[in-house]
Amino acid sequence: MILVTHHEPDPNREDLTSAVRTLEDAREALAATTLPLELPGADADRRRIKETLAQLDDYILPRYRSLDAPLLAVVGGSTGAGKSTLVNALVGWPVTRAGAIRPTTRQPILLHHPEDAEWFRGQRILPGLGRIHATVSQEPMPASQAGASPDAQAVSSLVLVGHPNVPRGIALLDAPDVDSISDDNRRLAGQLLAAADLWVFVTTANRYADAVPWRLLLDAASRDITVAVVLDRVPAEAEEEVRTDLQAMLHRQGLGAAQLFVVRETTLDAMGMLPADAASELQAWLSELAADAAARSGVARRTLNGAVKAISSRFEEIAAAAAEQDAADRQLRTACTDEYGAALSRILEATKDGALLRGEVLARWQDFVGTGEFFRAVEQNIGRFRDRVSAFFRGEPAPAIKVETAIETGLQAVILDEAANAAENVDRRWRADPAGRQLLGTDDLAGTSPGFDARAAAAIRAWQEGLMDLIRTQGQGKRTQARWLSFGVNGLGAALMVVVFSMTAGLTGLEIGIAGGTAVVGQRLLEAVFGEDAVRRLAHQAREDLHTTCQRLLDGERGRFLDKLDGMQSGDGVDLHPHATSLRRLAGAA
Structure with missing residues (x-):
């Protein structure tokens, strides 16, 4: 059951109900569009339908229905960038598996404050993923043994972990590598990033210009999502040069507003943990955001608005593809x-x-x-x-x-x-x-x-x-x-x-x-x-x-x-153009 907080009556509740109805109608129309004929570009259009439905189910509809739910910050990035190590540092305890064997993160781990547990136990977000409830060992253990055991057969589950060191009002999701050797991991990483209110994108001094991360960052720019970029493992002598270059790249690509944090290259302790202050700036930023209800709401609405704008454009593209099929x-x-x-x-x-x-x-x-x-x-x-x-x-x-x-x-x-x-x-x-x-x-x-x-x-x-x-x-x-x-x-x-x-x-x-x-x-x-x-x-x-x-x-x-x-017709013929117009109108009113 979802936790219901007490608040003053929302004068915009009727508008929200109407918005949800608009989104549900659009989703129903999109789900009925199958594009069965093998025309040039049909495979890409079918993927676009699948991704748009996932975006609606995993993020847009849940967020519209629960605007006051905790923010979901997805920690993503390239193979070996140090995502899991960073998450352990933010929590101050080995809660997710980190190590040299790739991939370390097979099952995504969602970390939340214990008092926020009710927001995530049900299928409110990411309804296509199962739920595994886990507890954190009270005894210290190496980070290489922390978290869920790597299970290649269980990538369709979300591991829920409550920990008091996670700020209330925000949840951290340790995602698989966006460039993983595993097809399932790459697919799941993309799905999780699309379900985020904000991204904590982790890259390194050696790989910050790689193509794969930038494709995702450009997608974030197109959706107007709030992004925090973590430049990990930066040698002290190269910090200024690398920071300046990455900041310039972010500006050129429309991500000048992204928060940039640097984690210097350092030696992990015997438990595989970073020094306590290694990620203190990012930790402080997340805590301040979690504590400020207005700021949290602003992040959620901005990301939500950008996501609706993005899918309205997709609806137009899919409508054109459906017209070609017709x-x-x-x-x-x-x-x-x-x-x-x-x-x-x-x-x-x-x-x-x-x-x-x-x-x-x-x-x-x-x-x-x-x-x-x-x-x-x-x-x-x-x-x-x-x-x-x-x-x-x-x-x-x-x-x-x-x-x-x-x-x-x-x-x-x-x-x-x-x-x-x-x-x-x-x-x-x-x-x-x-x-x-x-x-x-x-x-x-x-x-x-x-x-x-x-x-x-x-x-x-x-x-x-x-x-x-x-x-x-x-x-x-x-x-x-x-x-x-x-x-x-x-x-x-x-x-x-x-x-x-x-x-x-x-x-x-x-x-x-x-x-x-x-x-x-x-x-x-x-x-x-x-x-x-x-x-x-x-x-x-x-x-x-x-x-x-x-x-x-x-x-x-x-x-x-x-x-x-x-025999190949399955609800096709639905005109998506009116839904695209309604979604653009909805995004403009947000």
Whole structure:
């Protein structure tokens, strides 16, 4: 349970509640942004999301919720800079492990005054780290044996140590090396520094110009964080020269306000401790800061304000990355829509220009309706035509079925060919795109899916059966029923298919071209049974149903590609720009 101190009502409490709500909304939006496509720079943007979420969880939200909590001073720096030795000197007791073996600090150790313990026992700060409660030995021991035992498997825990020599109102956190040989240690050091109210950055006379520390110091400058720089192990004869040079570097990099402390090179005692006064200046500065509530509040608000400004800029960068992802997603989807849409258009075009009435279909239809002399008889007397076809049906129904089968085979071939072309084109366009290439991987989608030929055949047969149902429904009237029963459902269905596959101008005309008078015969037959208007309605409905059938088949094939995109979507599409604006406004009001 968090310790609650008594204080006068805060007139800004409502503003703080609103600020926390703004931050929580921004965090929720950011957490829903995954950037799943492998675009250039996507890895860096994902790291930026992860780091920003950690900054919100580890520092910004906890600090806004508890502005009066003790300051957290993270002691960080390069390998061998003497961080742990410095922490022991500040406390005046070997509380954290120091020595020559690297890395000495595997588990971060948080030192606090015993009366501040309640602020750190829960998950208020650094909620992703476990808590290990430790006590300091009352018996003196070498610094090389102090603190938690190095445990490479426990870097995800925070060791809490209460000691009365730590000033109340401030806590010291001994962090791993920022340039550690351990990846986990480097990652954790960065996480801890991002959770700090102030940095105590330790470097040496030999390494103060190294690149790694300065990258972190420049990050501190960008966040306006309070920094104390400790120049450790400085030979007495070089102190003035090194101090002056480092101070000039800090000014050039926008860190002129940083406190600079020098710890001279000296011999450690038998316990591995610095002389009592070696870090007295830094110790006094920390004690004064801890004792001054207004100063502590100023440090916390300044760091907090800088952190919010920094993440507002990150939100803009991540929003731009998310927009690139959306554009790439649309481009990949457009490739699917374009290619399969074009395939559908070509299929439908092939079903209305008479092309399907060539070859086998035409031969079976002519077998069904008879010879050219019969066509002339039809033109002269539709009644005799009806009688002849009726007798033909009663004697031999098989030819009508052969027409249906020939149409099924021809239509299936067109659908298979166009579906394969579309798949090949989409595969080619996706593989030319980094995101599409990553989505496809080793999968070969440049062809129709297994079993598509059987599904296409079944769909065509279902469409043909639907046509038969249309004819039965249209023939429900007594007079019409007598007519269509005399011709047979299959015969009328075959005629309707021929009419549908001969349409070149909607329902306003029929092409008499490659099929000769074939379509006219089919149309005259249907009109003799149902009437001209009914035939138009039947043909229109049949074509609409065919369109739907082909669309569903191609949608299923297109879905193989789209499923890869849909499977990577996880809450993306959230617009982060409004949240970035709100965060900038919040930082400006702090």
